[in-house]
Amino acid sequence: MTTFSSLGISEPILKALDKMGFEEATPIQAETIPSALEGKDVLGQAQTGTGKTAAFGIPMISKIDRSKRQIQGLVIAPTRELAIQVGEELHRLGQFKGIKTLPVYGGQHMDRQIRALREGPHIVVATPGRLLDHIRRKTINFSGVHTAVLDEADEMLNMGFIDDIREILSSIPEERQTLLFSATMPKEIRDIGTKLMKDPTEVKVKSKEMTVTNIDQSYIEVQERQKFDTLSNLLDIDEPKLAIIFGRTKKRVDEVTEGLQARGFRAEGIHGDLTQGKRMSVLNKFKNGRVEVLVATDVAARGLDISGVTHVYNFDIPQDPESYVHRIGRTGRAGKGGQAVSFITPREVPHLHLIEKTTKSKIARKTAPTNDEAAQGQQQIAIEKMMRTIESKDLQAYNDKADELINQFGAQTVVAAALKMLTKERRNAPVRITSIAPISVKGNFKDKKKYRGGGSRGGDRRNSGGGKSRSRNYQGQGKRSSGGYRGKRNNENN
Ligand SMILES: Nc1ncnc2c1ncn2[C@@H]1O[C@H](COP(=O)(O)OP(=O)(O)OP(=O)(O)O)[C@@H](O)[C@H]1O
Numbered sequence: 001m002t003t004f005s006s007l008g009i010s011e012p013i014l015k016a017l018d019k020m021g022f023e024e025a026t027p028i029q030a031e032t033i034p035s036a037l038e039g040k041d042v043l044g045q046a047q048t049g050t051g052k053t054a055a056f057g058i059p060m061i062s063k064i065d066r067s068k069r070q071i072q073g074l075v076i077a078p079t080r081e082l083a084i085q086v087g088e089e090l091h092r093l094g095q096f097k098g099i100k101t102l103p104v105y106g107g108q109h110m111d112r113q114i115r116a117l118r119e120g121p122h123i124v125v126a127t128p129g130r131l132l133d134h135i136r137r138k139t140i141n142f143s144g145v146h147t148a149v150l151d152e153a154d155e156m157l158n159m160g161f162i163d164d165i166r167e168i169l170s171s172i173p174e175e176r177q178t179l180l181f182s183a184t185m186p187k188e189i190r191d192i193g194t195k196l197m198k199d200p201t202e203v204k205v206k207s208k209e210m211t212v213t214n215i216d217q218s219y220i221e222v223q224e225r226q227k228f229d230t231l232s233n234l235l236d237i238d239e240p241k242l243a244i245i246f247g248r249t250k251k252r253v254d255e256v257t258e259g260l261q262a263r264g265f266r267a268e269g270i271h272g273d274l275t276q277g278k279r280m281s282v283l284n285k286f287k288n289g290r291v292e293v294l295v296a297t298d299v300a301a302r303g304l305d306i307s308g309v310t311h312v313y314n315f316d317i318p319q320d321p322e323s324y325v326h327r328i329g330r331t332g333r334a335g336k337g338g339q340a341v342s343f344i345t346p347r348e349v350p351h352l353h354l355i356e357k358t359t360k361s362k363i364a365r366k367t368a369p370t371n372d373e374a375a376q377g378q379q380q381i382a383i384e385k386m387m388r389t390i391e392s393k394d395l396q397a398y399n400d401k402a403d404e405l406i407n408q409f410g411a412q413t414v415v416a417a418a419l420k421m422l423t424k425e426r427r428n429a430p431v432r433i434t435s436i437a438p439i440s441v442k443g444n445f446k447d448k449k450k451y452r453g454g455g456s457r458g459g460d461r462r463n464s465g466g467g468k469s470r471s472r473n474y475q476g477q478g479k480r481s482s483g484g485y486r487g488k489r490n491n492e493n494n
């Protein structure tokens with residue numbers, strides 16, 4: 001166990017960590033904070049949900065001179081929602097130091113943003129597109145920036161973003177400290193990354209698997225046209241508290257969302273074609289439980305930290321093993337458990353094996369639930385509700401009426417009626433989802449460079465953490481990576 005105080009962190013930040021309920025440093029925090037505090041460039045790789053935000057946030061905040069009203073720290077993140085979330089976490093970490101943090105992303109009013117920038121935030125957390133707008137309009141001043149961070153670094157150095165990133169970094173003083181963090185780091189990207197840094201310390205928290213072991217991973221082999229019914233049966237059986245369903249395209253997300261709504265699920269979709277206001281409201285509803293199923297493109301795959309996500313379903317298997325890692329990593333965070341289920345059409349089985357091999361994780365096969373099993377699952381949930389009520393023992397007020405009903409109808413009928421009322425009615429609204437082609441693995445698995453394809457990546461997301469004082473015990477574990485780099489991204493929405 002590593003305490004934060006043993007890492008040389010200053011008093012106001014220790015106080016914030018205490019308030020945030022962080023009792024001990026996670027492995028990536030313990031390994032990167034001391035080097036980063038010394039001023040070294042750091043490339044840090046650790047599994048999803050293991051606290052990389054604080055790993056770069058704590059050293060960045062430590063170096064900030066509060067009395068200077070200029071931008072001293074810059075974090076670049078691939079999506080709007082992530083920029084907001086990281087901004088909130090940095091705000092919490094810096095609260096007793098009086099650090100001002102400003103998120104800057106597309107879809108916000110430019111004038112308002114410019115005014116906020118003039119007020120002199122210490123840290124800006126931004127998406128690349130909007131940041132470049134400000135650089136070109138000269139509405140942002142980077143002369144005081146001493147720390148630059150690329151969160152989701154492999155994504156930021158990916159084809160779709162790399163030119164923007166180079167341009168942004170060239171406008172920051174060269175003597176800066178550069179920190180790169182991600183859960184995945186394909187070698188080709190790592191090489192690009194290290195060229196942007198000076199003699200970096202590379203930290204890869206050791207772990208056999210690329211994914212956290214607290215996520216239970218499985219797959220179901222299913223025909224494309226059976227996917228939707230399989231999904232709705234699974235949701236009936238699993239009864240997730242909060243679930244994220246990833247689809248390959250925006251259209252897919254819209255169709256699955258509408259289908260789930262028709263079947264009575266509280267579902268909403270999120271992808272890059274929605275307005276910023278809609279994206280925020282969907283994500284907020286999901287965070288506070290008013291929406292229980294979030295259907296998303298890869299726009300929600302990276303970095304989002306939403307507590308209570310118990311299940312991730314890959315309605316479509318992602319193109320890249322890295323994307324698989326990030327998607328399923330929306331559950332099983334900060335040592336909590338989670339379930340990840342992927343739908344694989346028969347022709348995609350080789351692709352699944354590639355993902356298993358690259359991520360070094362075991363993805364267990366399970367069979368698709370039948371309608372009967374789903375109906376039984378719903379009954380089981382009703383029975384559990386009834387049992388919990390029986391255990392609560394607070395039933396005296398109902399005893400007389402219960403006797404009357406039993407005398408009149410018999411115990412079996414009365415209990416059956418109560419169970420029927422408690423069981424969620426299964427709606428069998430017919431739902432048609434437009435078919436899409438399976439993903440195929442071309443060429444030899446070992447030669448991952450041969451394996452390319454254009455998955456649909458959304459381009460953004462949002463979320464925030466809790467911020468209340470609570471104790472959170474962390475026991476996650478480290479990570480490693482591998483994998484060839486590929487894929488184009490669509491960065492229109494950041
Ligand atoms: N030392 C700690 N103790 C307890 N909780 C922590 C600690 N550090 C971070 N957390 C919490 O763990 C959760 C995950 O952290 P974070 O979002 O930084 O993970 P990450 O490694 O960046 O994941 P991803 O790869 O998905 O972006 C957050 O809710 C964060 O507040």
Ligand SMILES: [Mg+2]
Nearest residue numbers: 052053151303
């Ligand atoms: Mg993160």
